[in-house]
Amino acid sequence: MKDPVEGGWSRGETFEEFLSRRGVSRREFLTFCGRMAACFAAAAALPGGSHALAEEMAQKLSGARRPSVIYLQLQECTGCLESLLRSGSSPIDRLVLEQVSLDYNELLMAPSGSAAEEVLREAAAKPHLLLVNGSVPLGYDGACCTIGGDSAANILRRAAQKADAIMAVGACAEYGCVQAASPNLTGAVGVSDVITDRPVVNISGCPPIAETITATLTYYLAYGHPPPLDGMGRPLFAYGQRIHDKCPRRASFDAGQFAERFDDENARRGHCLYRLGCKGPATFAPCATLEWNLGQSFPIKAGHPCLGCTERHFYDRMTPFYRRLPGFVVPGLGVEATANTIGAAAVVASVGGVMVHSAATVIAKKRAKKAQPETLPLAVLGDKEKPEEEGDKRA
Amino acid sequence: MSLYQIPESEIRIELGDPVPFAGRKRRDLLIAAALGAPFGTADPVDLALLSAASKKEDLRHYEQTGFTPLEPQLARSVARVRRVDSGEEALIARGEVDTILYLCHPDEATRYRAELQAEMQMTHGFRALGVGRGSIAADGTERWEFLGYIPVRATRQKSRRSEEPRDFYYVPVWDWQLRVLHWLSVLLIVILSLTGLLMGSSRFVYGVTDGYSNYLSWLRLTHFVAGWLLLCAAILRIAGLFLASNRFQRWYALFPVRLRDLKNLLQVAQNYLFCRFDRPPHYIGHNPLQQVAYTAIFGVGLLALFTGFALYALYSPDNWFFGYLVRFDNLVGVQYLRLAHQLIMWIFLAFIPIHVYLSVRADTVEREGALSSIVSGGRWCRKGTRFEDADAIDD
Ligand code: HEM
Ligand code: HEM
Ligand code: SF4
Numbered sequence: 001m002k003d004p005v006e007g008g009w010s011r012g013e014t015f016e017e018f019l020s021r022r023g024v025s026r027r028e029f030l031t032f033c034g035r036m037a038a039c040f041a042a043a044a045a046l047p048g049g050s051h052a053l054a055e056e057m058a059q060k061l062s063g064a065r066r067p068s069v070i071y072l073q074l075q076e077c078t079g080c081l082e083s084l085l086r087s088g089s090s091p092i093d094r095l096v097l098e099q100v101s102l103d104y105n106e107l108l109m110a111p112s113g114s115a116a117e118e119v120l121r122e123a124a125a126k127p128h129l130l131l132v133n134g135s136v137p138l139g140y141d142g143a144c145c146t147i148g149g150d151s152a153a154n155i156l157r158r159a160a161q162k163a164d165a166i167m168a169v170g171a172c173a174e175y176g177c178v179q180a181a182s183p184n185l186t187g188a189v190g191v192s193d194v195i196t197d198r199p200v201v202n203i204s205g206c207p208p209i210a211e212t213i214t215a216t217l218t219y220y221l222a223y224g225h226p227p228p229l230d231g232m233g234r235p236l237f238a239y240g241q242r243i244h245d246k247c248p249r250r251a252s253f254d255a256g257q258f259a260e261r262f263d264d265e266n267a268r269r270g271h272c273l274y275r276l277g278c279k280g281p282a283t284f285a286p287c288a289t290l291e292w293n294l295g296q297s298f299p300i301k302a303g304h305p306c307l308g309c310t311e312r313h314f315y316d317r318m319t320p321f322y323r324r325l326p327g328f329v330v331p332g333l334g335v336e337a338t339a340n341t342i343g344a345a346a347v348v349a350s351v352g353g354v355m356v357h358s359a360a361t362v363i364a365k366k367r368a369k370k371a372q373p374e375t376l377p378l379a380v381l382g383d384k385e386k387p388e389e390e391g392d393k394r395a
Numbered sequence: 396m397s398l399y400q401i402p403e404s405e406i407r408i409e410l411g412d413p414v415p416f417a418g419r420k421r422r423d424l425l426i427a428a429a430l431g432a433p434f435g436t437a438d439p440v441d442l443a444l445l446s447a448a449s450k451k452e453d454l455r456h457y458e459q460t461g462f463t464p465l466e467p468q469l470a471r472s473v474a475r476v477r478r479v480d481s482g483e484e485a486l487i488a489r490g491e492v493d494t495i496l497y498l499c500h501p502d503e504a505t506r507y508r509a510e511l512q513a514e515m516q517m518t519h520g521f522r523a524l525g526v527g528r529g530s531i532a533a534d535g536t537e538r539w540e541f542l543g544y545i546p547v548r549a550t551r552q553k554s555r556r557s558e559e560p561r562d563f564y565y566v567p568v569w570d571w572q573l574r575v576l577h578w579l580s581v582l583l584i585v586i587l588s589l590t591g592l593l594m595g596s597s598r599f600v601y602g603v604t605d606g607y608s609n610y611l612s613w614l615r616l617t618h619f620v621a622g623w624l625l626l627c628a629a630i631l632r633i634a635g636l637f638l639a640s641n642r643f644q645r646w647y648a649l650f651p652v653r654l655r656d657l658k659n660l661l662q663v664a665q666n667y668l669f670c671r672f673d674r675p676p677h678y679i680g681h682n683p684l685q686q687v688a689y690t691a692i693f694g695v696g697l698l699a700l701f702t703g704f705a706l707y708a709l710y711s712p713d714n715w716f717f718g719y720l721v722r723f724d725n726l727v728g729v730q731y732l733r734l735a736h737q738l739i740m741w742i743f744l745a746f747i748p749i750h751v752y753l754s755v756r757a758d759t760v761e762r763e764g765a766l767s768s769i770v771s772g773g774r775w776c777r778k779g780t781r782f783e784d785a786d787a788i789d790d
Contacts, residue, residue: 230712231722242709256611282709282729317728324595325734339734340595343741350745354752357667361756375522375548376406380432380440381491382470 015221016062033058039215039237039290060222067221068128070120070159071105074152075145075179075188076134080170081107083207084214086293100129100217106147117148120159129220130163132156132191135176139187153194160195165220168192169213171206171309174232178206181315192233201226202233204285206309211290212238232312234284243280243306246288249273262303273300277322279308408443411521411546414512416505422451424543428526431474431487434459440524440547456480470494473529486529486537492544495525499541513544521546572635576628580696583625587699588740590618595737622703629700632693650690656683685753692750695742702736 019029037053073081102108103123104116111119134152137144142151160166168191171177179188192200203213216235219227227235244250252258252271259267260275272278280288283306287298300306308318320326327336377383413424429448432441448454461475471490477483488498492513496506513523523544529537569577594614660683667684681689705724708717724732 231718232725236713240713254610254612255608256614279730282724284712311729312725313728317730325737326730339737339741343738343744346741346745347748351748354748358752358756375520376550378440378522378524378547378549379438380465380472380489380524380547381522382465382467 014062015064015066018066029062030054030058033061036215036218039211039286057218057222061218064221066101067164068103068123068126069100069131070123070128070163071102071108071131072133072156072159073106074132074134074147074156074173075137075186076170076172078107078133080133080172080207081105084210100221103128120155124159124162127162127164129217130159130166132166132168132173133170135172135179135188135190136194137179137186137188138194139185144186144188156191156194160198165201165226166191166195166198167201167203167213167216168233169203170208171204171314174202174204175312178315181313199226200233201229201235204232204234204239204310206314208310209238209286209290209292212286230284234310238286238290239284239310241284241286241289243283243285243288243300247272247280247300248288249300267303270303273303273305275324276305277320277324278305279311279314279318279321280306282318283308283311285310406439407550408439409521409548409550410443410447411516411548413543413545414523415543416509416541417501417543419542424526424545426452426454427487427528427542428489428524428545429454430457430459430476431472431489431526433462433464433472433474439549443547444545460484465490471498471525484531486531486539488525488527488529488539490525492523492525495527495544496541498529499527499539501541505541509541509544516544516546519546520550521548523547570635572631576632576635580625580628580632583621583628584696584743586621587618587625588744590614590621591737591740594618619707622700622707625696626700626704629696650686659683660687685757688746688750688753692743692746695739695746699736699739699743702732702739705732706736 034051034054037051037057071081104120106116109116109119134145136142136152136156138153142153145152147155168174172179172188173191175190175193176184176188179186180190190202192202201216203216205212212235215237216227219235227237230236230239232239244253247253249270249272252266252269253274257266257269257271258275259271259273261267262276267273267276274281278300280300285306287306288300291298291301305322307321308314311318325339327338328342329335330337330342413421413428415421415424425444426448429441429444432438432445436442436445445454456479458477458479459474460477463473465472469490471488471494473486473488476485476487488495492509496509501509509525513525516523524547525544526542527539528542529539531537594611663682663684678685704717705720706729708714708720709724709729711717712721727735
């Protein structure tokens with residue numbers, strides 16, 4: 001962040017002024033702050049109870065001013081923005097989006113063509129927040145994704161120049177997601193691979209839960225700096241714990257009760273999906289706590305194993321999605337084997353090898369006993385030295 | 396290598412039963428053959444004959460008064476021997492059976508029989524040493540008599556166990572610390588493999604546990620506790636590599652890289668592959684092949700620990716140490732780490748049968764006493780055996 005201003009964003013109209021202009025009551029505002037605080041407190045990384053946090057946040061947020069936001073959409077599927085818009089959030093959530101002055105966004109803005117380009121140029125020249133969806137394809141000189149005739153990389157660099165903060169929203173913006181999966185035809189990379197000289201906050205997920213985006217934004221507006229991050233640049237309040245550790249099916253995992261098929265008895269009983277390939281044990285995401293669409297549900301609750309979409313390169317590394325462990329293609333045979341079949345085969349081979357070897361030892365010993373080795377040359381019989389030795393090869 | 400370069404101790408002379416002719420006794424034939432040896436001989440066959448004959452008769456009763464060494468054309472040697480007490484003189488000729496027969500002119504039947512039998516001896520790997528005795532008449536004429544022959548064989552076959560020296564001395568090889576660590580690790584690895592297998596495939600309890608239980612939690616707890624203990628064992632073992640006073644346990648013992656070791660490595664490998672049957676070089680500690688296997692299994696053990704703790708680290712990514720391991724997880728991909736972790740277990744399981752077999756084999760076939768050494772800490776070494784790694788041990 002450029003000189004983080006303690007005390008929140010401080011340019012333009014304040015948030016409180018904006019809200020009262022829009023007819024939002026103080027009570028509604030406090031409720032919102034309470035929800036956000038609960039969201040952060042889930043991480044338990046922040047001191048103080050969530051109530052005190054809500055008060056503090058309300059106070060800070062009221063004084064914050066509306067920032068100008070550029071929300072770029074590069075090589076992506078618009079799913080992240082869909083997630084944000086269709087989260088079914090309360091009006092106040094939407095207001096958080098409205099309280100920012102969303103100056104440029106391809107999907108939502110009214111202007112088009114050169115008018116839109118003009119808006120972007122103007123907004124980028126002023127201090128602003130930069131949100132990015134989508135990866136940046138670097139292959140073919142950036143020809144794989146162009147807007148207004150310029151490559152995604154150039155657009156991103158220009159927009160980032162004057163930005164106070166940069167948030168990469170979604171797996172594409174974080175590292176390239178599906179486009180970057182092997183063999184990565186377009187050379188897709190994430191925002192932090194292009195903007196290397198500044199910190200980038202990554203909101204992981206394909207797509208991320210709407211609340212993690214709004215909460216991160218809210219935190220930034222209130223405090224003027226991003227929330228605590230993990231090693232991958234992800235906000236700890238959302239990505240600090242594994243799904244597995246908060247999963248409603250965890251009890252059946254601990255009991256060793258697993259659904260083996262999607263339609264078996266255990267699946268109907270709601271048992272753990274581990275053996276169906278659930279990646280919850282390796283996935284750091286708030287799905288199990290926040291859940292989706294206003295806390296309605298999330299994949300595991302709905303009976304589908306977690307795909308691990310908040311982890312880097314999940315398309316390469318969490319696959320096969322419906323198996324617990326990756327398999328091997330046995331070279332030559334073309335069949336896929338699991339580590340257990342290969343391992344069991346190795347053990348059988350080793351036991352077999354031991355048996356064969358001990359049998360061979362017994363035979364060799366027997367033969368050695370029976371064999372009558374030829375005598376070496378005998379001096380007493382007048383033999384001359386012979387160059388080759390015979391006693392050596394047999395025994 | 397010719398007979399003459401083979402160290403004497405490694406040549407084995409076998410004397411067959413003497414076959415006397417003309418109604419003689421075996422004993423006489425043997426004594427005559429021994430007396431036919433040149434005085435002060437170093438020939439192994441002569442020595443064997445002398446030692447065999449000296450058990451029957453005190454050879455100090457005789458004295459050699461002349462010796463005509465073996466000439467290529469005649470193919471026989473003649474010794475002139477005098478009995479000390481009576482002063483009686485005799486000539487003793489030794490050589491190929493034909494030659495001696497030619498010298499002695501026995502009757503046709505004896506000749507025929509002797510030649511046939513001498514050839515028969517060849518088919519058993521023996522050669523026949525013919526012996527003739529000539530008495531000197533008062534007028535100086537010699538009268539030769541065919542005494543018979545002795546089957547002789549010289550081989551480089553290793554001596555039979557029963558013929559080896561009986562004396563042993565005790566060498567302490569492994570400290571009790573190392574033995575405790577070995578068996579502790581064995582126990583832990585067995586536990587880890589069992590719990591790991593069950594964690595991976597809970598089929599055992601599938602359908603058995605109904606309702607609430609902590610079955611898998613207990614498995615995991617056992618696995619992790621055993622994992623921590625294995626880490627302790629590994630740390631102690633590694634510390635021992637540098638602190639142990641026992642040089643079979645110090646770190647350089649892990650790397651048999653001297654030229655001699657590499658040569659021996661090849662030989663031992665050939666021995667195990669039945670390409671070669673002579674006795675492999677003796678080691679008090681491990682022979683280079685064993686050592687390479689152990690060093691490799693140490694490496695595998697460290698990998699098991701590393702991958703295990705890298706998976707374990709997911710429990711607490713904000714721990715300062717586990718944080719690094721989680722970074723490693725992100726580098727490789729958790730699923731592939733799991734796969735590696737599981738494969739490592741199979742490497743252990745495949746290693747155990749071979750390892751146990753080779754240990755048992757070392758005790759029974761090679762008589763190296765390995766099995767006892769990992770239990771009692773020491774082993775009995777035969778006196779006179781040359782050990783490749785015994786420079787510091789004096790017997
Ligand atoms: C020789 C040593 C070990 C063996 C043979 C072994 C074996 C296994 C096996 C077979 C699994 C199940 C893998 C699967 O199917 O998903 C497993 C999982 C695991 N092991 Fe080990 N392990 C060993 C050492 C360790 C150590 C030292 C640790 C460290 C604490 C450890 C921690 C774990 C963890 C965290 C898991 C993952 C459990 C999960 O993801 O559900 N292991 N181990
Ligand atoms: C996972 C299981 C095992 C592992 C990883 C293992 C590893 C090792 C290692 C590394 C050594 C070398 C000594 C040292 O430097 O510490 C050794 C020695 C030995 N192990 Fe094991 N071992 C295992 C299981 C067993 C079992 C089940 C037996 C049972 C018979 C056994 C018998 C021996 C013997 C006899 C020696 C001594 C060899 C000698 O002195 O030359 N081991 N083992
Ligand atoms: S369903 Fe997935 S996240 Fe939930 S307990 Fe099972 S493995 Fe863990």
